[in-house]
Amino acid sequence: MSNFFLAAATLWQRELVRFWRQKSRVLGVVASPLVFWLLIGYGSNDLARFYSGALVLTVMFSAIFSTISIIEDRREGFLLSMLVSPAPRSSMVLGKILGAATLAWIQGLIFLAFAPLAGVSIHLLELIPVAAAIFLISFTLTGLGFVIAWRMESTSGFHAIMNLLLVPMWMVSGSLFPMSTAHGWVKAIMWVNPLTYSIALLNHTLRFPNAAPGEMESLVVTAVFGLVLFLASGIMAAQKATHSAA
Amino acid sequence: MIQVQNLTHRYGDRTALSNVSFEVRTGEIFGLLGPNGGGKSTLFRILSTMMVPTAGRALIAGHDVVRDSAAVRRQVGVVFQTQSLDKALTVEENLRAQGHLHGLRGVVLNERMERAMERLGLADRRRDLVETLSGGLRRRVEIAKALLHKPQVLLMDEASTGLDPAARRDLSRHIESLRSGDGVTILLTTHILEEAGRCDRLVLLHQGNMVAEGTPAELRARIGGDVVVLQTADTALLASKIEQRFGVRPVVRDGEVRVEIANGHRFIAEVVEAFPGVIESVGLHKPTLEDVFVDQTGASIE
Numbered sequence: 280m281s282n283f284f285l286a287a288a289t290l291w292q293r294e295l296v297r298f299w300r301q302k303s304r305v306l307g308v309v310a311s312p313l314v315f316w317l318l319i320g321y322g323s324n325d326l327a328r329f330y331s332g333a334l335v336l337t338v339m340f341s342a343i344f345s346t347i348s349i350i351e352d353r354r355e356g357f358l359l360s361m362l363v364s365p366a367p368r369s370s371m372v373l374g375k376i377l378g379a380a381t382l383a384w385i386q387g388l389i390f391l392a393f394a395p396l397a398g399v400s401i402h403l404l405e406l407i408p409v410a411a412a413i414f415l416i417s418f419t420l421t422g423l424g425f426v427i428a429w430r431m432e433s434t435s436g437f438h439a440i441m442n443l444l445l446v447p448m449w450m451v452s453g454s455l456f457p458m459s460t461a462h463g464w465v466k467a468i469m470w471v472n473p474l475t476y477s478i479a480l481l482n483h484t485l486r487f488p489n490a491a492p493g494e495m496e497s498l499v500v501t502a503v504f505g506l507v508l509f510l511a512s513g514i515m516a517a518q519k520a521t522h523s524a525a
Numbered sequence: 526m527i528q529v530q531n532l533t534h535r536y537g538d539r540t541a542l543s544n545v546s547f548e549v550r551t552g553e554i555f556g557l558l559g560p561n562g563g564g565k566s567t568l569f570r571i572l573s574t575m576m577v578p579t580a581g582r583a584l585i586a587g588h589d590v591v592r593d594s595a596a597v598r599r600q601v602g603v604v605f606q607t608q609s610l611d612k613a614l615t616v617e618e619n620l621r622a623q624g625h626l627h628g629l630r631g632v633v634l635n636e637r638m639e640r641a642m643e644r645l646g647l648a649d650r651r652r653d654l655v656e657t658l659s660g661g662l663r664r665r666v667e668i669a670k671a672l673l674h675k676p677q678v679l680l681m682d683e684a685s686t687g688l689d690p691a692a693r694r695d696l697s698r699h700i701e702s703l704r705s706g707d708g709v710t711i712l713l714t715t716h717i718l719e720e721a722g723r724c725d726r727l728v729l730l731h732q733g734n735m736v737a738e739g740t741p742a743e744l745r746a747r748i749g750g751d752v753v754v755l756q757t758a759d760t761a762l763l764a765s766k767i768e769q770r771f772g773v774r775p776v777v778r779d780g781e782v783r784v785e786i787a788n789g790h791r792f793i794a795e796v797v798e799a800f801p802g803v804i805e806s807v808g809l810h811k812p813t814l815e816d817v818f819v820d821q822t823g824a825s826i827e
Contacts, residue, residue, distance in 0.1 A: 282628035289625035297613045357622070359609040360670065363573050364626035365598040519577045519591070 286366035290374025291381065293357070294345065298382050308344060308386050312336040313393065319455075320397075330397035331481040332454025335474070338387045338417050339449060343441060345379030346424030350431050368516040376421050376509060383417035384410075399485050412484045415501055416477045422508030429515050453478040458491055476500035526551045526678060526710040527572070532581035534567050534733075541567040543733040544581070549712055549726075551677075554704055556724035557714040558814065560826050564733040565714035566606070569682045572712070573603045586677055599627075602671030602709075606683040608663060609670075612656040616647055616666050619655060620673060627674040634673075641669040645699060661692030668699060672709075679703065681713040685720055697723055716826055718814050729818055736821040741814060748812040748820055751789030755782040755796070756806040763803060770799060776819060785812070785820060 298304060316333035320326035352358040361371050388410065394401060401409060423445075431437050451465055452474035461469055469475045480497035482490035492500075527549035534542040542564045549555040557565045570576040572583055574594040582589055588596040603609075610619050620641065624634040642648045645665040655663060664684060671679060681700075685693045697720065703709045715721050722741050729737040729744070737744055757763045764775040764782050771792070775784045786792045789809045797804055818826050 285625045285628060285630060289622045293611060293614065293618075293622055296618065297611070300613050355607040355609075357609060357611040357619075359605055359607070360603070360623060361626060362575055363598055363601070363603045364623070365595050365628070366626040519594075520575065521577050521579070 283367055283370045286364075286370040287374035287377070290361075290371060291378040294375070294378025294382060298385075304344065305386060305389065308341045309337055309389050312340065312390065316393075327397045327399070327487065329454070330394065330399065331478050331485060331487065332449070332452070334387055334390045334413070334481060335416060335420075335452070335454060335478055336449060337390045338383045338413065339420050339445065341383035341386045342379060342417060342420040342424045343437075343445065345382055346375075346421060346428045347434055347437050349375070349425065349428040350434050350437060369513045372425070372509070372512045372516050376418065376425055376512060379424070380414065380418040380421040383421060384414045387413040387417060394485070399487075401485075405484075405486075409481075409484045412480050412498075415498075415505060416481065419473070419477065419501055419505035419508060422505055422512055425512040426508055426515065429512065448472055448474050451475075453482075453491075457489065459489075473500060473504040476504070526553075526586060527555075527712060528584040529568070529572075530582050530584075532568065532571065532578050532583055534564075534571065534576075534578045534580075541733050542571075542578070545728075545730070545733075545735045546581075547728050547735065547738055549710060551710055552704060552708050553725045554700065554711045554713070554723070556721045556727045557712070557730055558716065558718075558721040558727050558818070558826065559730035560716055560824065562732075563716075563730040565716075565730055566682060567733075568730070569680060569714050573601065573680050574598055599674065600677050602674070602676035602679045604664075604667050604671050604679065604681040604684050606686060608667070610655045610663060610666055613654065615652050615654055616642070616658075617651045619666060620670055623670045624673050629673065637673050637675075641672050644702075645669045659692075661688050661695065664688060664692070664696060665699070668696075672703070675707075676709065678710045678712065681711065683714055683716070685715065685717060693717075693720070718826065721814055727814070729814075729821060731818070731822040731824060737817060744814060744817045745812045748785045748816055750785065750787030750812075751792075752810050752812050752816050753784045753786060753789045753792055753796075754808040754810075755784070755804050756780065757782065757804050763800065766800065767796065771796070776823065778819060778823070778825065783816075783819065785816070 312333045316329055320329050349358065391409065427440055428437060451468050452472050453469065458466060458469045458475065476492060476497040479490050479492050480501050483494040483497060529545055529547050532542055532545045545568065557568060559565050571578045572585065572590060574590050574597050577591050585597050586600045590597050617638065620638045621634065624637065629637060642651055645668060647665055647669060650658065650662065655666065685696055688696060700711055704711055721727055724741065726740050727744060728735055755763065760777045760780060760782050764777050767773065767775050767782065767784065773784055773786055775782045784792065793807055793809060797807065815826055
């Protein structure tokens with residue numbers, strides 16, 4: 280059991296060290312959502328409305344950035360030696376997802392520093408639920424990235440999925456328009472879109488008015504979605520290959 | 526130490542490995558020689574527990590690579606053809622992470638790391654980022670990494686690919702010292718004849734089939750005598766004439782006619798005499814592993 284955590288911890292640490300050595304990554308991940316947010320926010324004269332969406336986008340970019348590396352890493356990189364080591368695959372999944380989620384979380388927290396621009400002032404004690412919500416969302420989106428990346432043979436496939444699935448998913452999550460004003464079928468998509476609940480959860484913890492769906496519902500859906508993705512990642516990684524991309 | 530029994534692997538309809546069987550003894554340096562696409566890498570992936578074969582089985586130190594892959598992974602060190610290092614980490618950090626994956630920690634891990642860096646001449650580069658190292662040094666880090674958990678068996682896939690001759694010699698020196706110093710059994714894949722010649726025993730793989738097995742000397746001895754290489758304008762014509770006249774079977778390859786024959790020097794005199802003005806150049810050499818491969822398959826390795 281201690282070997283399980285040792286392996287997971289070393290992978291987690293690896294993600295953080297790599298990140299620290301490539302600090303320009305922070306800029307890339309935080310800057311583009313920040314620019315989108317400022318343009319749309321100032322353009323529509325409503326920075327507050329788009330704030331949660333932009334923060335989730337930051338987290339999503341970071342999660343994608345970290346998990347996309349799995350594709351290359353498995354063919355030519357550190358993941359290769361992990362695959363032939365006796366460390367359980369589940370420890371590898373845990374280490375990778377927690378590591379990548381931590382990075383997404385840190386970048387989400389950096390984005391949080393711009394909250395005052397949206398008219399949000401957070402007191403120290405309030406910071407705890409906000410930070411916890413951002414971590415949960417980071418964990419969930421990293422799990423989503425892992426599930427997509429694990430079977431991918433090339434990074435270009437991942438880019439296609441990002442543009443056709445992840446970005447549209449973000450657009451209809453309440454990030455750009457609220458569910459209450461959405462048209463019939465878009466509204467239906469928003470109902471089943473797990474990301475809707477992530478945005479709502481963040482809106483609740485930041486005390487934005489008229490956040491929907493409800494707080495408890497948002498928390499439960501986000502947490503369950505994250506857990507399901509985490510388990511799916513573990514199951515996928517434990518399967519034995521009869522074919523190798525390398 | 527390694528038993529491969531009737532191993533077969535298919536990717537869809539393509540057969541990459543067809544009913545291959547051989548055994549590697551403890552403390553041997555054993556080579557899988559063949560051209561790219563011959564089945565070496567498929568065999569390597571199966572032995573390193575990365576892939577499940579379609580049929581047959583393989584045992585390492587008595588453990589089945591499919592059913593008992595966890596036990597196999599504890600006994601085996603793997604050096605990949607592609608890099609398996611984290612370039613953004615230092616030499617030391619890579620080794621430490623690898624040790625953790627094998628459940629090593631603390632004083633034990635520190636000692637193992639020291640020893641591995643020492644013996645592969647990496648001690649003074651320990652704090653360098655891997656991305657700043659040369660190809661030869663990186664390969665040495667890979668080997669150091671594969672040795673941390675003291676494996677009984679080291680599997681190496683095209684370990685000398687991309688290395689300059691000096692780094693290649695250096696690598697084979699390290700391989701030899703592992704075998705003689707630590708009794709590690711080594712299985713390596715290669716398409717480089719020089720490297721194959723240094724193995725204790727070899728298996729020749731071609732299109733997924735095992736075409737020959739033996740020591741390099743045994744394999745060379747299969748071709749009795751000498752190899753005579755003739756160059757001429759019309760190779761096919763010359764080959765058929767030689768066949769008629771001398772009763773031997775020449776092989777035409779790469780614009781040359783090759784004849785395997787005892788007493789090559791005598792044959793050269795006769796053949797030049799027999800077809801005056803036809804032969805442009807003549808060569809004679811003792812059989813190489815390349816000749817053995819050509820003899821068995823009609824194809825060349827490199």
